[in-house]
Amino acid sequence: MSAIEQQRLIVWTIAGSDSGGGAGIQADLLTMHDLGVHGCSVITANTAQNTLGVPAINAVSDEVLQSQLDALLDDLKPAAIKIGLLANAAQVRLVANFLRTLKAAGNRIPVVYDPVAVATSGAQLTEDSTGAAVLTDLLPLCDLITPNSVELAWLARTHVDSAETVLKAARSVRGNHETALLVTGGHLEIEPGTTSDLLCTGHGECASHDWLIGKRVDTRNAHGTGCTLSSAIAALLALGYPLKDACVVANAYVRRGLRLASSDHIGAGPGPVGHCGWPDALKDFPEVLLAGSERAKPFGTFSESGAANFAAEFAQPDSSRLGLYPVVDSVDWVEKLAEEGVRTLQLRIKYPRTDLREQIERAVAIGRRYDVRLFINDYWQLAIECGAYGVHLGQEDLQSADLKAIQAAGLKLGISTHGFFELLYAYQFRPSYLAIGAIYATSTKDMSGQLQGPQKLARMAALLPDYPLVAIGGINCERASVVAACGVGSIAVVTAITEAPDYREAVAQLQAVLESP
Numbered sequence: 001m002s003a004i005e006q007q008r009l010i011v012w013t014i015a016g017s018d019s020g021g022g023a024g025i026q027a028d029l030l031t032m033h034d035l036g037v038h039g040c041s042v043i044t045a046n047t048a049q050n051t052l053g054v055p056a057i058n059a060v061s062d063e064v065l066q067s068q069l070d071a072l073l074d075d076l077k078p079a080a081i082k083i084g085l086l087a088n089a090a091q092v093r094l095v096a097n098f099l100r101t102l103k104a105a106g107n108r109i110p111v112v113y114d115p116v117a118v119a120t121s122g123a124q125l126t127e128d129s130t131g132a133a134v135l136t137d138l139l140p141l142c143d144l145i146t147p148n149s150v151e152l153a154w155l156a157r158t159h160v161d162s163a164e165t166v167l168k169a170a171r172s173v174r175g176n177h178e179t180a181l182l183v184t185g186g187h188l189e190i191e192p193g194t195t196s197d198l199l200c201t202g203h204g205e206c207a208s209h210d211w212l213i214g215k216r217v218d219t220r221n222a223h224g225t226g227c228t229l230s231s232a233i234a235a236l237l238a239l240g241y242p243l244k245d246a247c248v249v250a251n252a253y254v255r256r257g258l259r260l261a262s263s264d265h266i267g268a269g270p271g272p273v274g275h276c277g278w279p280d281a282l283k284d285f286p287e288v289l290l291a292g293s294e295r296a297k298p299f300g301t302f303s304e305s306g307a308a309n310f311a312a313e314f315a316q317p318d319s320s321r322l323g324l325y326p327v328v329d330s331v332d333w334v335e336k337l338a339e340e341g342v343r344t345l346q347l348r349i350k351y352p353r354t355d356l357r358e359q360i361e362r363a364v365a366i367g368r369r370y371d372v373r374l375f376i377n378d379y380w381q382l383a384i385e386c387g388a389y390g391v392h393l394g395q396e397d398l399q400s401a402d403l404k405a406i407q408a409a410g411l412k413l414g415i416s417t418h419g420f421f422e423l424l425y426a427y428q429f430r431p432s433y434l435a436i437g438a439i440y441a442t443s444t445k446d447m448s449g450q451l452q453g454p455q456k457l458a459r460m461a462a463l464l465p466d467y468p469l470v471a472i473g474g475i476n477c478e479r480a481s482v483v484a485a486c487g488v489g490s491i492a493v494v495t496a497i498t499e500a501p502d503y504r505e506a507v508a509q510l511q512a513v514l515e516s517p
Ligand SMILES: Cc1ncc(COP(=O)(O)OP(=O)(O)O)c(N)n1
Pocket: 325, 327, 346, 348, 377, 378, 392, 393, 394, 395, 414, 415, 416, 417, 435, 436, 437, 445, 470, 472, 492
């Protein structure tokens, strides 16, 4: 094994072999390789199949299944596990016991289960009694399960044919478990020309759901999409992607595979989905449905209050490259940095005093005098009243702020995002800029669990090449050129300037990085 391969994270697939090479273990290993992890396989059944059907399942014995799991555990410990076809209830219980033992030993390994029950051809792939064992034994041990609507109906023992019935069935399958559920929408067309995946996450009071709407690709080469999606999610979880990010990137990976394999001819029946590398085109990514948009109506998530406050397409800044963007907590800093020729600034006051309005008024006046794009963090009403250039809001503010009022007043709007899911969500509002953070660990604010790093930043920036993008979090003079090379036109900093030994020197260095071609 080469040095590079030894550093690769290991992901297991516990699934059936597809002799036709389009789905099952074969699709899983192609996906894992494509996304940069090392795939190991535990074969549950040697299916005899081609693009026309599945003549035989050929489940392996419990001993054969167990021996593969034991061999891998001895030497090739996984960073994530994907489970696909389990041919009978005994296999479900065996795999569940294995996972239970792993967890009892203190292992925290993400598990994604794609409850393969019916092939795209319509062939039944698992014994009927398997569904009950899945719900009682396996589901509680999984982080995510990814049924399509047919498999969801099979698990929930109900009919699924609309957004409402998908949601109801998904809730009944999840019960009280923390296991997230992603219902893939390839079999059900809720909105013409699109696929709608339902992602249910959280637990108890925090339970929520999101619809991911993607362009439907007109192709018959869709064999193996479920296996590809679930193994892509497992690979991404192994690589440290949060669950929602892993789901939207995997969704795009599959759509890219469908799009690029659409003209292939492999076999006389539906050919395999392609495995075509990292998804770097926005058109392959799903849109995250917003509750206030008209589009939410057929999904039952439309609310009058959401609609009353929904606004998109905010005023664009004069340049998509906002340059150096210091974020400071006082009017003094606004003035000192404006004097240094900084063109974009944010006033971020986290401990407001009684003279907050006056501070904002003074900052706005300085901004006007020096022709600075001055954004006010959080206090959108005062920003409107004082005539600021713009407002910066966090994701959670999007529910409470009056977006229509911000838009009507002509203020620019910047929105914080942390990862692919939030980026896609915030992009629906078409704000004046999108901030991506935290790129590195920062002492200014607790961003643990939300660190992106330059590779993810570059991948996100590639999706929106012409959009005003701002990188923030832990960026200093040494790191600035790496960050700028990721494709953002602006870098926001707090301590790199406010705690610099010489702030003028820091401004000059950071500006030089951002202005160099
Ligand atoms: C440019 C920029 N990006 C992100 C943030 C963070 O904003 P938010 O999520 O609202 O968090 P607080 O700043 O309010 O703690 C920002 N301020 N500026």
